[in-house]
Amino acid sequence: MLTSTATAVQDPFSPDTLALLDRAAAFCTARTSRLTETRRLVLGLILQSSKPVGAYDILDHLRQYQRNAAPPTVYRAIDFLLSQGLIHRIERMSAFIGCAHRLECHHGHGCGHRAQFLICSGCGAVSEVEDSEITHAIADAARKIGFKPHQSTVEIEGLCAACQQG
Amino acid sequence: MLTSTATAVQDPFSPDTLALLDRAAAFCTARTSRLTETRRLVLGLILQSSKPVGAYDILDHLRQYQRNAAPPTVYRAIDFLLSQGLIHRIERMSAFIGCAHRLECHHGHGCGHRAQFLICSGCGAVSEVEDSEITHAIADAARKIGFKPHQSTVEIEGLCAACQQG
DNA sequence: TCTCAGTCGTTATAATATAACTAAAGGCGA
DNA sequence: TCGCCTTTAGTTATATTATAACGACTGAGA
Numbered sequence: 001m002l003t004s005t006a007t008a009v010q011d012p013f014s015p016d017t018l019a020l021l022d023r024a025a026a027f028c029t030a031r032t033s034r035l036t037e038t039r040r041l042v043l044g045l046i047l048q049s050s051k052p053v054g055a056y057d058i059l060d061h062l063r064q065y066q067r068n069a070a071p072p073t074v075y076r077a078i079d080f081l082l083s084q085g086l087i088h089r090i091e092r093m094s095a096f097i098g099c100a101h102r103l104e105c106h107h108g109h110g111c112g113h114r115a116q117f118l119i120c121s122g123c124g125a126v127s128e129v130e131d132s133e134i135t136h137a138i139a140d141a142a143r144k145i146g147f148k149p150h151q152s153t154v155e156i157e158g159l160c161a162a163c164q165q166g
Numbered sequence: 167m168l169t170s171t172a173t174a175v176q177d178p179f180s181p182d183t184l185a186l187l188d189r190a191a192a193f194c195t196a197r198t199s200r201l202t203e204t205r206r207l208v209l210g211l212i213l214q215s216s217k218p219v220g221a222y223d224i225l226d227h228l229r230q231y232q233r234n235a236a237p238p239t240v241y242r243a244i245d246f247l248l249s250q251g252l253i254h255r256i257e258r259m260s261a262f263i264g265c266a267h268r269l270e271c272h273h274g275h276g277c278g279h280r281a282q283f284l285i286c287s288g289c290g291a292v293s294e295v296e297d298s299e300i301t302h303a304i305a306d307a308a309r310k311i312g313f314k315p316h317q318s319t320v321e322i323e324g325l326c327a328a329c330q331q332g
Numbered sequence: 333t334c335t336c337a338g339t340c341g342t343t344a345t346a347a348t349a350t351a352a353c354t355a356a357a358g359g360c361g362a
Numbered sequence: 363t364c365g366c367c368t369t370t371a372g373t374t375a376t377a378t379t380a381t382a383a384c385g386a387c388t389g390a391g392a
Contacts, residue, residue, distance in 0.1 A: 034338085068342080070341075073340075076339080076340075
């Protein structure tokens, strides 16, 4: 058994997060994309947070594990994770959250990417929903004016159930 | 009649823009808010553009008329115009466009603020719609999970009718 | 083994936005 | 009109978010 001198910092994640990271690794393997160590750390840091996290917050935490991490380190990982649909960017906050549907649902990995986000101005938490009424309404509205939609951002700011009690 | 030495730059706006600025001035007067000269210039510069404009683009142009304009000059004007609903921020672009409904419709000034934006990745143009299906779908989805919505951002990226021809 | 695509380290800088403090201008009641 | 107070604007500095550019390393396949 190794003792602690010069030992690298332990993997910092909770069992829940570790389980999600395992799913993410499997997901990437299936797509022949590579969840490298840096990418895995960044994803873990995002998943670990109950709120969206900014790139420089991620960087601060990442530096506990990789002393020479720099902004491009984080942004490259973020770009990868976005491209795989493993995280989402919340535009209003310039921050990132894990994708609930990629990693948490048990219905397989094929779910669409038509997510909407509910941002609580009380506690800062963001929940992701996939509401087909919204999705269809958007598609219809676009079609009506001859616009061919490719991707949409829906961010709803307000008060979550818990914060309405306070 | 004054001749041109040291004359201030002429008001730079097209007749269309000037008409909109007149409406905006009336709108502000009615609300007892003040469309000051700087705010009017910034609004004019935004309205004049067919695409969303960034704060520093505005600043560059503004400096033709106010040599000592600085970032806060522009951001203060933007904050005011946003607060009056005279412009919108396009989150995905960190840029601003005039509010079509405040200034262009002839149905009075009371229209709601539940706008959605269609962003063309071909030409960069953004059009604003107010689609009640989308608005209702969002309200319903929020209610379903006990979330009290306050404001929402809907930005749909894709190809406009014209750019689909190309 | 060679090569190529992909990934990462590193430095510098671009682009967007705000803090903080001072001064001027405008509205308003006495 | 005067003085007071609120709003607006000038100015400097800095915070925050994001990308450019270039070289080195790595791992997979020809």
